[in-house]
Amino acid sequence: MEENTISTKPFYFPKENKSIVSIIGIGGGAGRIVNEMQDYEFLKRYLYVFGMNRKEMEELSLPHKYLIGTDGLGSGKNKRFAESECKKTLQGLDKIISEIVSCFVVCLGGGTGEGCIKTFLQKSVEMGTKIKLLVVTLPHSSEDIEKRRNALDLLHSLEELVDGIFVVDYDTLPCNTISGLFKEGNRRVIEFVKNLIGSIVNRGILCFDIYDVGTFLKYNSDTRYVEYFSLSGDINYLRQESSNLSKYLPSKYSSDDDISNMILLITFNNNDTDDGTVGIFLDETVHGIMQNLNKESNLKWGMYNDSNIEKNIFRLDIFTKCN
Numbered sequence: 301m302e303e304n305t306i307s308t309k310p311f312y313f314p315k316e317n318k319s320i321v322s323i324i325g326i327g328g329g330a331g332r333i334v335n336e337m338q339d340y341e342f343l344k345r346y347l348y349v350f351g352m353n354r355k356e357m358e359e360l361s362l363p364h365k366y367l368i369g370t371d372g373l374g375s376g377k378n379k380r381f382a383e384s385e386c387k388k389t390l391q392g393l394d395k396i397i398s399e400i401v402s403c404f405v406v407c408l409g410g411g412t413g414e415g416c417i418k419t420f421l422q423k424s425v426e427m428g429t430k431i432k433l434l435v436v437t438l439p440h441s442s443e444d445i446e447k448r449r450n451a452l453d454l455l456h457s458l459e460e461l462v463d464g465i466f467v468v469d470y471d472t473l474p475c476n477t478i479s480g481l482f483k484e485g486n487r488r489v490i491e492f493v494k495n496l497i498g499s500i501v502n503r504g505i506l507c508f509d510i511y512d513v514g515t516f517l518k519y520n521s522d523t524r525y526v527e528y529f530s531l532s533g534d535i536n537y538l539r540q541e542s543s544n545l546s547k548y549l550p551s552k553y554s555s556d557d558d559i560s561n562m563i564l565l566i567t568f569n570n571n572d573t574d575d576g577t578v579g580i581f582l583d584e585t586v587h588g589i590m591q592n593l594n595k596e597s598n599l600k601w602g603m604y605n606d607s608n609i610e611k612n613i614f615r616l617d618i619f620t621k622c623n
């Protein structure tokens with residue numbers, strides 16, 4: 301059977317999947333987001349999509365896509381139906397869910413994603429996956445208040461099954477149209493996944509490993525929610541911005557002191573940027589960030605090369621947890 305045709309049988313799985321990472325989109329919106337992640341060559345091999353709507357899935361170009369249920373006609377917005385179809389076709393999921401890092405993407409608010417996510421997560425817990433990440437979008441209030449409330453309740457009930465959660469809340473995005481919201485939602489989910497997974501699987505100048513991310517997620521903080529933002533510019537700009545990082549965090553955090561855990565990824569053009577500039581940048585910006593953080597906070601940093609970045613420009617990808 302060709303892998304890029306959607307199977308009418310419940311699932312088709314490759315025989316061997318020893319991948320250290322799997323990124324799994326469940327439902328229509330999540331499927332489109334994960335499909336878009338193919339733009340990044342290094343992510344391609346980790347991508348999987350599951351859905352119930354055959355027509356929607358035919359529009360995706362990624363090779364590993366699987367139908368939940370047998371008819372491909374959708375969930376009818378019925379979470380219970382989606383859940384029971386998902387449970388029936390669970391066998392073989394252990395070939396796709398990685399035992400090392402599994403990242404599940406769901407756009408909350410629909411029948412398929414909301415109906416199936418718990419089953420996937422429970423399977424991952426059963427398999428003993430070391431790092432279980434959940435990335436969700438929350439429906440906009442204008443879509444339906446009740447839908448949003450249900451999504452928040454479901455999200456709360458999933459907390460105990462995962463190590464880390466990243467939320468893109470449509471109510472907080474600066475967009476006026478639904479298509480604008482979805483575009484920005486896609487972008488934010490992709491940036492988060494690309495940069496966090498990239499820090500593990502890409503070789504850097506000063507690298508990160510899975511246990512660094514595991515420590516960030518599991519220790520020194522009671523929350524599972526991760527905040528993420530990115531800053532990019534020259535030394536002067538970054539020195540100034542990094543002196544008050546809390547302005548990039550949700551308003552419930554009042555100062556850099558609230559940050560309990562941080563992963564700082566520094567990316568620049570190592571072939572072009574002068575060593576002296578890198579040294580000053582590290583001394584001033586990175587050291588400055590460390591000094592502003594609470595003494596008990598746990599900071600891990602890594603350095604990566606990107607030859608597409610302009611000379612003497614640095615990008616900081618910042619993941620934080622706040623208590």
Ligand SMILES: Nc1nc2c(ncn2[C@@H]2O[C@H](COP(=O)(O)OP(=O)(O)OP(=O)(O)O)[C@@H](O)[C@H]2O)c(=O)[nH]1
Nearest residue numbers: 327328329375377407409410411412413482485486
């Ligand atoms: N970022 C983004 N969000 C989307 C997109 N499509 C839908 N959404 C959001 O995702 C929510 C759920 O929609 P779907 O992903 O289609 O739902 P589903 O899981 O496929 O479930 P059903 O369609 O009910 O079977 C919506 O309420 C929107 O808020 C998309 O293409 N991009």
Ligand SMILES: [Mg+2]
Nearest residue numbers: 327328329410
């Ligand atoms: Mg859908």
